Amino acid sequence: MVGVGGIFIALGSNLGDRAGHIRSALRELEEAGDVRVLRCSSLRETEPTGGPPGQPMYLNAVAELQTELSPADLLARLGEIEQRHGRERTVRNGPRTLDLDLLLYRDQVIDEPELTVPHPRMWQRRFVTEPLAEICDAQRLAAARALRPMVLPRSQPLPGGGPARSVGNRNSE
Numbered sequence: 001m002v003g004v005g006g007i008f009i010a011l012g013s014n015l016g017d018r019a020g021h022i023r024s025a026l027r028e029l030e031e032a033g034d035v036r037v038l039r040c041s042s043l044r045e046t047e048p049t050g051g052p053p054g055q056p057m058y059l060n061a062v063a064e065l066q067t068e069l070s071p072a073d074l075l076a077r078l079g080e081i082e083q084r085h086g087r088e089r090t091v092r093n094g095p096r097t098l099d100l101d102l103l104l105y106r107d108q109v110i111d112e113p114e115l116t117v118p119h120p121r122m123w124q125r126r127f128v129t130e131p132l133a134e135i136c137d138a139q140r141l142a143a144a145r146a147l148r149p150m151v152l153p154r155s156q157p158l159p160g161g162g163p164a165r166s167v168g169n170r171n172s173e
């Protein structure tokens, strides 16, 4: 039993055997038996955005997963697979053998320092929105676009005069 779908990840590669990295990542996701890949978009070649000049072109895809792993556990799994593919984080937005990002986790909104869902830059990236639209129907896409983190001002007193609490952490970045 691996739960229901509605979980979308982005896959990208611009080093080495790009299609090979993406295809084997999809296989590796299913290896432990607690994740199923329900569908995957076509692979598309895209220009690199940001990062150092002269980077090779990317191959990108989006896949829908079915799993009962929590968002944090799924992110950890994605990181393990990136590591197996020799992913190195040296330069921000630099070239990479494999980048696996969690785009959507059903209707969940997560605003943690190490995990933001929906992925904060996904709607500005055609290399995400185009493959996503291939495998996700318009109604679901519209619902996903409407998901917003509820970020309250820092140290807002709780109703009823309780102690101040800190909500939202993007302001501190």
Ligand code: ADP
Residues within 6 Å of the ligand: 075, 089, 093, 099, 100, 101, 102, 103, 113, 114, 115, 116, 117, 118, 119, 120
């Ligand atoms: P990017 O994918 O933006 O080029 P990285 O792959 O190096 O950059 O990821 C940087 C950090 O982003 C990771 O350590 C991870 O904790 C964090 N992160 C926050 N939200 C997400 C998300 N939705 N999917 C993947 N990583 C995320």
Ligand code: MG
Residues within 6 Å of the ligand: 099, 100, 101
């Ligand atoms: Mg990433």
